Amino acid sequence: MAKVESFTLDHTKVKAPYVRLITVETGKKGDKIANYDLRLVQPNENAIPTAGLHTIEHLLAGLLRDQLAGVIDCSPFGCRTGFHLITWSEYSTTEVAQALKVALTKIRDEIQWDDVQGTTIESCGNYRDHSLFSAKEWCKKILDEGISDQPFTRHTV
C-alpha cells in the first residue's frame, strides 16, 4: 500500500494548535496544489466533538475562501483533531495560520446561526448534527492557546 506522509508524522511530538505544510504536488501541466495540516487540538489528548467540528467545517468552507484565493477543500480529519486544507498554489504557513485565526475569531465573536451555510436536509448529509455553541467554545479554546505557524515549536501568529 502507498505510504502516506501524514501517517509518518510523530503525533506525540507536535504542539497544537498549529499549521503545517504537508506537501506541494505538481501536476502534469505544472499546476501546483498544496496540502496543509490545520491541527486545532492536541492529538490523543483532545478531539472536537462531531457536532462542533461539523459546524466549524461548514464555516471554514466560506471563511477561508474569503481570505485565500484558490481554496480547493477544507475537510476534517477522522481523528477530529483538525482539518486538511488543500489549495491551488502555495501559501506560507504564516499566511494560512493568520487566515485561520481570522476565521476562528469570526466564529467565536460574530457568527450567528443564520450565517452557517448548509444546515438543511437538502444541503447537508447530517443536518441534525451541528452545534454552533460547541464550535464557538472550541474556537475560544484554540484562540486562547494561539495558532503556531510551526508544528514542533510554538511560534504563534
Ligand SMILES: [Zn+2]
Ligand atoms: Zn454537513
